[in-house]
Structure formats: C-alpha cells, structure tokens
Amino acid sequence: MDDYRKYVSKHYNRLLEQCKVRLDEVEREYPEPREDFQALLKARGISRRSFLKWTGVMTTALMLPPIFKPMVARAAENFSRIPVIWLHFAECTGCSEAILRSSYPNVDDILLETISLEYHETLMAAAGYQAEKCLEEAMEHFAGKYVCVIEGAIPRGLNGQYLRLGPKGETGLALGKRVVSKAAMTISLGACAVWGGIPAASPNPTDCVGASKALGVSTVNIAGCPPNEVNFVGTLLHFIMFGSMPPRDGEGRPLWAYGKRVHDFCERRPHYDAGEFVEEWGDEGAKKGWCLYKVGCKGPYTFANCPHLRFNDHMSWPVMAGHGCIGCTERGFWDTMAPYEKPIQEAAIGGGERTIDNIGIILTAATAAGVAAHGVYTAIRKKDKNQEEQKQEERE
Amino acid sequence: MTKRMIIDPVTRIEGHLRIEVELDNNNTVKDAWSSITLWRGIETILKGRDPRDAGLIVQRFCGVCTYVHYEASIMACEDAFGIKPPPNARLIRNLTQGIWYLGDHIMHFYHLHGLDWVDIVSALKANPKAAEELARSIHPNPWNCSASHYKAVQERLTRFVKSGRLGPFANAYWGNPSYKLPPEANLVIVSHYLDALQISKVAAQAQAIFGGKNPHPQHLVVGGVTCVLDMLTPSRLGEFLFRAKEVKDFVERAYIPDVLLAARYYKDEGLAGIGGGVKNYLCVGGFPLNDDMSSFLFPKGVVKNRDLSKVWPLDEKLITEEVTHSWYEGKEPQHPYSGTTVPKYTGLSKDGYLKGEEKYSWCKAPRYAGEPCEVGPLARMVVGYAAGDKKIKSLVDETLKVTGLPAKVLFSTLGRTAARAIETKLVADQIEPWLNELVKNIKSGDTRTWTYCEVPKEGQGRGMTEPPRGALSHWIKIKNYQIENYQAVVPSTWNCSPRDKNGKRGPYEESLIGTKLAKADQPLEILRTIHSFDPCMACAVHIIEPSGDVHEFKVC
Numbered sequence A: 001m002d003d004y005r006k007y008v009s010k011h012y013n014r015l016l017e018q019c020k021v022r023l024d025e026v027e028r029e030y031p032e033p034r035e036d037f038q039a040l041l042k043a044r045g046i047s048r049r050s051f052l053k054w055t056g057v058m059t060t061a062l063m064l065p066p067i068f069k070p071m072v073a074r075a076a077e078n079f080s081r082i083p084v085i086w087l088h089f090a091e092c093t094g095c096s097e098a099i100l101r102s103s104y105p106n107v108d109d110i111l112l113e114t115i116s117l118e119y120h121e122t123l124m125a126a127a128g129y130q131a132e133k134c135l136e137e138a139m140e141h142f143a144g145k146y147v148c149v150i151e152g153a154i155p156r157g158l159n160g161q162y163l164r165l166g167p168k169g170e171t172g173l174a175l176g177k178r179v180v181s182k183a184a185m186t187i188s189l190g191a192c193a194v195w196g197g198i199p200a201a202s203p204n205p206t207d208c209v210g211a212s213k214a215l216g217v218s219t220v221n222i223a224g225c226p227p228n229e230v231n232f233v234g235t236l237l238h239f240i241m242f243g244s245m246p247p248r249d250g251e252g253r254p255l256w257a258y259g260k261r262v263h264d265f266c267e268r269r270p271h272y273d274a275g276e277f278v279e280e281w282g283d284e285g286a287k288k289g290w291c292l293y294k295v296g297c298k299g300p301y302t303f304a305n306c307p308h309l310r311f312n313d314h315m316s317w318p319v320m321a322g323h324g325c326i327g328c329t330e331r332g333f334w335d336t337m338a339p340y341e342k343p344i345q346e347a348a349i350g351g352g353e354r355t356i357d358n359i360g361i362i363l364t365a366a367t368a369a370g371v372a373a374h375g376v377y378t379a380i381r382k383k384d385k386n387q388e389e390q391k392q393e394e395r396e
Numbered sequence B: 001m002t003k004r005m006i007i008d009p010v011t012r013i014e015g016h017l018r019i020e021v022e023l024d025n026n027n028t029v030k031d032a033w034s035s036i037t038l039w040r041g042i043e044t045i046l047k048g049r050d051p052r053d054a055g056l057i058v059q060r061f062c063g064v065c066t067y068v069h070y071e072a073s074i075m076a077c078e079d080a081f082g083i084k085p086p087p088n089a090r091l092i093r094n095l096t097q098g099i100w101y102l103g104d105h106i107m108h109f110y111h112l113h114g115l116d117w118v119d120i121v122s123a124l125k126a127n128p129k130a131a132e133e134l135a136r137s138i139h140p141n142p143w144n145c146s147a148s149h150y151k152a153v154q155e156r157l158t159r160f161v162k163s164g165r166l167g168p169f170a171n172a173y174w175g176n177p178s179y180k181l182p183p184e185a186n187l188v189i190v191s192h193y194l195d196a197l198q199i200s201k202v203a204a205q206a207q208a209i210f211g212g213k214n215p216h217p218q219h220l221v222v223g224g225v226t227c228v229l230d231m232l233t234p235s236r237l238g239e240f241l242f243r244a245k246e247v248k249d250f251v252e253r254a255y256i257p258d259v260l261l262a263a264r265y266y267k268d269e270g271l272a273g274i275g276g277g278v279k280n281y282l283c284v285g286g287f288p289l290n291d292d293m294s295s296f297l298f299p300k301g302v303v304k305n306r307d308l309s310k311v312w313p314l315d316e317k318l319i320t321e322e323v324t325h326s327w328y329e330g331k332e333p334q335h336p337y338s339g340t341t342v343p344k345y346t347g348l349s350k351d352g353y354l355k356g357e358e359k360y361s362w363c364k365a366p367r368y369a370g371e372p373c374e375v376g377p378l379a380r381m382v383v384g385y386a387a388g389d390k391k392i393k394s395l396v397d398e399t400l401k402v403t404g405l406p407a408k409v410l411f412s413t414l415g416r417t418a419a420r421a422i423e424t425k426l427v428a429d430q431i432e433p434w435l436n437e438l439v440k441n442i443k444s445g446d447t448r449t450w451t452y453c454e455v456p457k458e459g460q461g462r463g464m465t466e467p468p469r470g471a472l473s474h475w476i477k478i479k480n481y482q483i484e485n486y487q488a489v490v491p492s493t494w495n496c497s498p499r500d501k502n503g504k505r506g507p508y509e510e511s512l513i514g515t516k517l518a519k520a521d522q523p524l525e526i527l528r529t530i531h532s533f534d535p536c537m538a539c540a541v542h543i544i545e546p547s548g549d550v551h552e553f554k555v556c
Helices: A002-031 A036-045 A048-061 A066-075 A094-100 A107-114 A126-141 A171-181 A191-195 A211-215 A228-242 A271-274 A282-289 A353-395 B042-046 B051-061 B068-081 B087-119 B130-136 B147-160 B183-211 B234-269 B376-386 B390-401 B414-443 B490-495 B507-512 B524-532
Strands: A083-088 A117-118 A146-153 A185-189 A221-224 B003-007 B019-025 B029-036 B280-282 B286-288 B296-298 B300-302 B319-322 B365-368 B456-466 B472-479 B482-489
Touching: A002 A066, A002 A211, A002 A228, A036 A066, A036 B147, A048 A066, A048 A107, A048 A228, A066 A228, A083 A126, A083 A171, A083 B029, A094 A228, A094 B183, A117 A126, A117 B286, A126 A171, A126 B003, A126 B365, A146 A171, A146 A191, A171 A211, A185 A191, A185 A211, A185 A228, A191 A211, A191 A221, A221 A228, B019 B507, B019 B524, B029 B507, B042 B051, B042 B482, B051 B068, B051 B472, B051 B482, B068 B087, B068 B456, B068 B472, B087 B183, B087 B234, B087 B286, B087 B414, B087 B524, B130 B147, B130 B183, B147 B183, B183 B234, B234 B390, B234 B414, B280 B376, B296 B376, B296 B414, B300 B376, B376 B414, B390 B414, B414 B524, B490 B507, B507 B524
Parallel strands: A083 A117, A083 A146, A146 A185, A185 A221
Antiparallel strands: B003 B019, B019 B029, B280 B300, B286 B296, B319 B365, B456 B472, B472 B482
C-alpha cells in the first residue's frame, strides 16, 4: 500500500510540475489577460472564499487531487488569455445559448463572460467583409495557439454546398479544414458537432457528420443537446493547465464529465429499485416523483453528469421536470433512443415491456458493471449501425 | 453606375444569412436580395417516426427560438389526435412561453440588435454624472443607475479597449456617422448590455423550473405537460414568480427606457419610414386565454396595405408557398398541405454573387393571398391595434404619446424595435395573473396535467402559435400511426422570403430599398434594419415538403 501511495504521489507531483511549466508558458507566450479576473470577481460580489471553494469543486470535477487547487485558480486567472475561434455550421445555436446562460452568480459564468472570442457570429459586432477580416487576423496572430470551438454538424452532401459561408461563399467543410489546421485544440461542442446530431438523424439528407470525421482531426467532444457549460469550462481549464486534451472515452468525451451513467446518479433511482414507476403522464406516480423508465427514460443507457450538475444554475433537469432522459449525450440518439416515450426493447437486459418490473432487480445487481453494460450496449448499437451501412451499400 | 455589396456572414443572428444589395452613386440601396445559405432537411428526417416524438426533434430547428417549435408541434398533434390539454397545461405553456418572451426580447435588443444603435467606443467619452441625469430624465428609478456604476463600466471597457484585443467588438463600425446617440446615452445602454447578460439567464432559469432546462426544455407531451411535480410544489411556483418579477423589473426600468432613449435620437429615421418594408402584416394568434382557443393575448388577423381601420380574418387557405427563386424545383404557388419540394441547387454566379434573376436562396416564398407579409412583434401590434384590442391599443398609444410621435413611425426599423419592447411589457404584465390562475385552479382541486390520448391510425392537424419572432404554424399528416408528412411555416421564412414569380420582394429585401449608407464600405444601416426583424435562419431553412425522394437530394 505504501508503495502504491508513493507511486501515486510521485505521479501527481510530476503532473503538478508539468502543470506549472505549462502555466508559465501560457503566461509567457499568450497575450495579457484582457480582463482583470480578480477585479471582476470583486465587482460581482464573489468573495475570495467562494472563489477558493469553486476551485475545490472544479479540481474535484476534473478528477484531480486537492494539491491542484492553486493551479486551477491560476488557470482561471489566465482564462481570458486564450483566443477562441468559434465556428457555426449546421446548427441551431442552442449550444451557444447554453454557454451564454451558464449558471449565475458563479465563477464559471464570469469565466465565460471573459472568454476571448475572436470570432463568434452570434455575438460579434462586425459582419460581412469586416467579420471575415476578424477571422483571418485571429488565425494569423494566434496560429497554433487558439482553441477552435465547433458548433454544428458539417454537411458533406452536394460537395459541402448545403452550407456556404462568408463573402466568398466558402463551404463549411473547406472553412472548417482551414481553421482547425492552425488550432492548438479543437472542441466539438454539442451533439451535432460531435457526431452529426439532428441533421444526421436517419436518413441524413445532407450527409452530415461530426467535426472530427469531416475534418479528419481529433477533437474533445462535449456531447449533449445542448451540453452543460461546466463541461466546456472544465475542458478549457484543462487545456490551460496541461496544454492538451483531457483523458477521453471511446467517443472522445472527457472522462471526468461523461464517465458516469445518468441512471446511477438519478434522484429517482430509489423508485426504480423499488419497482415504483410512472405508468402514464400526470398519474399518481408522476405526482410522487416515481421512476420514468416505463415512459421512455433512457437514463440507463446514457453517460453524462446531468443529475449532478443539472441545468441553469442547478435549477432542474429533464427527469426532474417529469420527462425521461432522451440520451442526448450518446451517438445516434435521435434514432437509437426513439421512440422517446417508450422503453427500448432491450435485448441486452432481457427486453420487452412485459418484464420491466423485474428489470429493476436485475439491473440493481448489475450496477457495478454499469460501464461494462454500456460497452455491451455500444457494441450492439455498432452492430446495428454496421448492418445499416451494409444495407445502404447494397442499395447503392 | 451601381455597385454590388455582399454582407455574409450577417452576424448577430441565428444561423447563416447572406444579404446582397445594389448601391447607387449616393450609396443608397436600389435593390436587395436575401439568401439563406444552409439547408438541413429536418422534415425529411421526421418521416416515418412516432408523431409524439416530433416535438423534441423539431425543437432543434432552433436553439434561440427554443421551445416554440416544440409547442407548435405538440399542438399540431393534439389537433390531429382530436384532444385538448387540461387548463393547467395551457397555463404552464403560456408561462414557459411568456417568460421566454421576456428573456428572448431582452437578449435580442441588447446582444443582437443593440450594437446597431449604440457606439461602444463613444461611451468611453461620456460623463458618468451626466449619464445618470440622462437616465433619470427617462425613468424615475432606472436600473442599476449611478454615476459610480457607470464609471466602473467605463473603466472595464477602457481596459478592454486598451488590451488591443476587442474580440467580438473588433473591426466594427464605431464612429460611423449613422450612430446618433450622445456618449452618455451610449454609456447607459452599454451598461445595460452587461446587465442583460445576467437577466436573460434569470429568465432561462425560470423557464427551466417547468421545462427542466433551457435551451431545449423537455416538459411537453401530446395531451399536456410532464412537470406535475413542480406544479404541485409551492416553493417551485415561488421560485418562478420571484424570477419573473426580477425580469419584469428589468423590462420596465431598463429595456423600455432604453428603447425610448434610442427613439429620442433616431426619430428622424423612424419618421422617414426607413426600413418600413412590405405593407401587409399577419398574426396567427398567440397565448390562448381560454381552453377553446377562441381568445388570444395577441389577436389573429391580417392588416393589408397599412390600413389600420380594418382587420381581415385569417383564412388559412390563402397561405401559399412558391419556389421560383428558391433552390427547389417547382413553378406554381402551393398550399402547405399540398406542396412538393425537390431541391435544385444552382449555386452562385461566376463572380461569387447570388443569381438574383434565378434561384438564390434555400428559403421559400410564403405569400398570403399572393402578397408578401411581415410577421413578428410589429405585425402583432399592428393587427392588435387595428382590431381594437384594449391592452395593445392603450400601450401603443401611451408610447406614442410619451415620444410625441405619430402612428406612422411604427412602419419603420425604429417602429419594429419599439413594437418588440411594447409587447414585452404586455407579456410581462400577464405572467403573474397566469400563475395566479394556475394556483386557483390547483386549489380548486384540479391537478390534471395530461389528457389521455393515443396515436390515431390516420389523421392530420396543425398547430399555430406566435413565438417571439412571429407567426408559426406546423402541419402534420399521420398514416399508419406514423408521420407521413410534416411541414412548418415559420416566422423567418415569411420575413426572409426571396422574390416570388411576380418579382415581389420579401420583407427583408423590401425594407432595405432606399436605405442610405453613411459609409460605402460599412453596412451598418443595413444590419440595423435586418436585425430589427430578429432573423432566425435555422428555423427558416428546414422548410421542405418531404415528398421528394431522399436520393434526389444527393446531387453530388
């Protein structure tokens, strides 16, 4: 055990050193912070104590030990140094909106207010040629340093011409390739940028795919429709602290945010275990806050931290509002999780609505193996997908 | 000698919009074309799905107009299923829609539209004390108003400018002579620009109390709402009301006074009718006040040729769409129920311009009785005013009296922006009465939130509502318990419409004619007018009747 401790401690100390070196580099190489973060905290009535508390929470959220708290604080102070180029493709701007509505009054919120958006079409004052100039200048001045955030899927159909942008009418595909080629890190924000999202739902009329696939780069995938802003802030902080992407799962999602299953942390979980289900909307069970599995909740197949973080300053989340989870952090959920008001006829857990009352018991026993179950589930979906692709090829 | 100017991307909107204008020697707009440059085809995706799932999918038309497509789709299904939601569900829908009206309009005025009126750099020159006096001359108790606060805002901006990294404010049109506000007025509104970032979050939180989250709430189902637990928890209703009051307070003490302030300095543009556009206004009825949907907060009807003495009843059969200038195949105007669409992308000209004489947009051209119509806040206020609606008439008259301007000022860019502020106040005043009605209903023992329903084997229905950006209707056809056909005619399609076969321009295009640019290379005045419509392209571009074979879309 002692050896193990020593090993862990050595490992983290090394990581801490790396982090310090990186932060020195950020402070040396990147432009001065555009805003005085401490002054802003003060102006918004956030005490030093609450700020330190926040660093504690964020450090834990990033799955780092407490010795990293001062590093998180330092990263926050350097937040507005990092230039961000934000591109909109086939999207609905819901992800931008979600980020703009981050919780308040809270440190995340102030961080996002100070974010150095060099290019963001929804917010920038300039338009047309002047907007294009902003993009070109930012790409030149901050080459190799900026973070590219991509919102929306990229249509490949019609040679990418389902989306044309800018005074020269460049396709989304061409523009994306140009911008990510000089980025230090690319973040795919939201379901559409991650895997294609709503426009890529069957039959995918415009041949939309996620940014990573379309542009041929590795991205950090902040999944969700829309995603939670804390997951976005954490990813940027991680970039400032380590100069790299956070550890990710097979879907490119940061493990610290998407490593746990919604079902396992759901406030209605005890009712599931007790076999207490909402049978139809607005019934007695619904009034008592019982489990939504039978009315289609996809929490058991969904990896996300919604039950912990909730949305809009911890105000609520879909399950709290009495509607099941639709699995919006999972690849292909518009097809794989439909219909949204019915449970999946799930072969992996002995499926069929007949046996639902028993599933609670079976799954309870299997909770510890949740990740493995997810693996199985993913494999099944992949198999389905392969079959679909085969069919598609046959048709063609 | 005319010259062509491209504005792409049009920023501070939702989605992807290109505007091209032809300028004469005096830099006055002689002709204009508006084009949507993205197509996603969501209605194609809906085909063959469970009708009850449509709401969650169509909500992703747009994350800015979040919720509204969800509601319209659910209403279309309820019409097709032949059921009515219980009163509690109607009230919760009005509350979630209403609170978002406040959040959305505030966000639009400050964050999307504000920089067309306000020169941030000029605010640095303001005298904070004089700014305080100016603010107090408009309202007795303005929001967050003190010389020291204004000074702090100025210092923050100065630091920002000195850093040399203006971010979203870079390369803009600061110092353009078309900015008319004195430095003090600029400072007051800029300070509210920052405050509004917080306030729209409060509105979003309030919506999330019933909706679970914002954007993209998740609490509606065909037949009612799911948030029965929140509805029955008094503290949740209290949290909602507390936030609604805070937002209403901001509307009354910041938003309305700021619009009045802008009107003081931009009234000449308003009186000259700059940005007026087409002369017909259409409203499909918003915020049902009773359960048989016969009375609305925003009355439905059509006003033709700006004649405020008459309201024409809305005849749905007269709504058509055509594609002469849209990237789809087809010639004749068609009613949404019988429309066909086969994409036919013909691209840009060799020089990279829109082919204005041919097809040039993914947006279709909706018409009412063959005429283009404006929809949105101005249309709602004009129709309500002409219909003699007491609440609307008194608010509009009062505003005109305060500003000392005649009614014709409404038909302009300024009028459109003012109408949005007026209706925000109208909705803000309704939130508490609706919540009280809900509480009264629950107290009387009615806790129903859902009406039992099943998907019919066959059926069709439509849902009509008035989201912040204007008239919205969704049509659904069901066959074999599945969606056979789905169509949505949305506000931005009406307003962003390209020309029709008779060459009649759409509202955006028409509103730009005669606009003079103070500086030939700075499209500030054009952006001001386009933004006054609150464009939302993602909503407009899904417009497609999914009867064409999917494979035909893959032209590549």
